[in-house]
Amino acid sequence: MARRLSLSVERFPIAGAFTISRGSRTEIAVVVARIEDGAHAGRGECVPYPRYGESVESVSALIEAQADVLAGGIDREALARLMPAGAARNALDCALLDLEAKRSGRRAWEILGLPAPVPAITAYTLSLGTPESMGEAARKAAARPLLKVKLGGDGDPERIAAVRAGAPDSRLIVDANEAWRPSNVEANLAACLAAGVALIEQPLPASEDVLLADIPHPVPVCADESLHDRAGLDALAGRYDAINIKLDKTGGLTEAVMLANEARARGLTVMVGCMLGTSLGMAPATLLTGGAAFIDLDGPLLLARDREPPLRYEGSTIFPPDPDLWG
Numbered sequence: 001m002a003r004r005l006s007l008s009v010e011r012f013p014i015a016g017a018f019t020i021s022r023g024s025r026t027e028i029a030v031v032v033a034r035i036e037d038g039a040h041a042g043r044g045e046c047v048p049y050p051r052y053g054e055s056v057e058s059v060s061a062l063i064e065a066q067a068d069v070l071a072g073g074i075d076r077e078a079l080a081r082l083m084p085a086g087a088a089r090n091a092l093d094c095a096l097l098d099l100e101a102k103r104s105g106r107r108a109w110e111i112l113g114l115p116a117p118v119p120a121i122t123a124y125t126l127s128l129g130t131p132e133s134m135g136e137a138a139r140k141a142a143a144r145p146l147l148k149v150k151l152g153g154d155g156d157p158e159r160i161a162a163v164r165a166g167a168p169d170s171r172l173i174v175d176a177n178e179a180w181r182p183s184n185v186e187a188n189l190a191a192c193l194a195a196g197v198a199l200i201e202q203p204l205p206a207s208e209d210v211l212l213a214d215i216p217h218p219v220p221v222c223a224d225e226s227l228h229d230r231a232g233l234d235a236l237a238g239r240y241d242a243i244n245i246k247l248d249k250t251g252g253l254t255e256a257v258m259l260a261n262e263a264r265a266r267g268l269t270v271m272v273g274c275m276l277g278t279s280l281g282m283a284p285a286t287l288l289t290g291g292a293a294f295i296d297l298d299g300p301l302l303l304a305r306d307r308e309p310p311l312r313y314e315g316s317t318i319f320p321p322d323p324d325l326w327g
Contacts, residue, residue: 002072005063005067006033006034007031007034007060007064008032008034010278010307011030012028012278012303012305013303014302014303015304019127019129020152020175021151021153021177021179022051022177030281031045031059031091033063033091033095040103041099042095042096042098042099042102043098044280045091045277045278045280046059046087046091046248049248049275052228052249059088059091062083063092066082066092076097076252077254079092080251085249085250085251086228086249086251089252090247090251092252093251093253097111097327101327108284108287109287112257114287117287118290119320120290120295120317121295121316121318122297122298122301123146123148124141124148125149125175125296126149126150128150131159132162134149135162135163137166138164138167141167141170143315144167145170145171145316148175149172149173149197150177151180152176152177152179153176153179153188154184156191160192164196172196173197173198173201174197174199175200176204177201178204182208185215189203189215189219192218199220200219200221206226209240221239222241222242223240224243224246224273226239227243228250228251229250230259230262233259243259243269245292246274246285247284247285248274248275248281253284253287256285257287260291270288270294271292271293271295272285272288272295272296273297274297274298275299276299276302277300278300278306279306279307279310279311280325281299282297283327284327285297286318286320295318301313309322311325
């Protein structure tokens with residue numbers, strides 16, 4: 001039987017609000033691709049991201065446009081040549097891999113030649129706010145071993161100091177989401193060093209990150225918005241020490257595995273991250289955690305409601321997915 005594609009748009013409430021330098025949200029919208037062959041079905045979730053010119057409508061249209069080639073039996077490798085990296089391809093790549101796993105009776109990591117994932121520690125994200133509100137959020141999360149701190153530019157030295165005071169024993173990652181500027185980048189880097197921060201994500205806008213090649217990195221700097229897939233690695237030389245791999249940027253797990261391998265071969269530290277999604281969006285990314293120095297797959301922990309069955313979390317420990325969820 002020919003494969004049949006269907007998709008749905010689903011909305012999930014956030015527990016409170018999620019705030020970064022580009023704005024605040026109280027819910028997420030995810031697009032889920034489902035590919036059926038008559039006996040089995042595979043699913044993949046993606047999160048359209050306006051920063052990359054994506055919307056629910058544009059991503060849905062791009063997914064639906066692949067119905068004929070999917071019915072014709074296209075595989076993941078050919079799909080990667082046909083579609084650009086991005087959220088739409090991620091949903092289809094993960095759905096195809098899930099379908100392949102269910103048809104073959106093998107787990108997705110076996111198909112990809114990866115070691116079986118094991119429980120791992122994920123970061124827990126603190127939203128951008130005032131130093132006082134972020135310090136209080138840090139106190140509430142101080143038992144978590146790894147915190148990811150959203151920063152916003154001016155005033156960040158006070159914010160990161162307040163977080164460190166609130167969570168003195170937690171390891172800290174900082175994410176500026178492109179909010180720093182040449183006028184404050186060195187002062188903010190120094191403040192992060194003083195607070196014992198382990199990694200700084202995307203301090204400058206991707207269009208201005210050439211400056212990172214000319215200033216010291218007292219704390220390792222990680223590319224997020226500046227890198228999507230392997231084609232962007234050359235441009236990072238001298239600017240970044242690490243990369244954040246997100247499936248919605250790479251266009252799926254197939255490319256993400258190759259990106260992780262090539263990045264490590266170039267001496268870059270690997271972080272595995274996510275957009276704010278459900279357990280279905282996190283599950284494929286857990287296959288990358290074995291070779292990652294930093295893991296940030298806390299999307300479901302920030303939601304008021306997740307899908308069933310969910311990924312299993314115990315505190316900040318994330319466990320491999322059950323096959324009923326994915327893979």
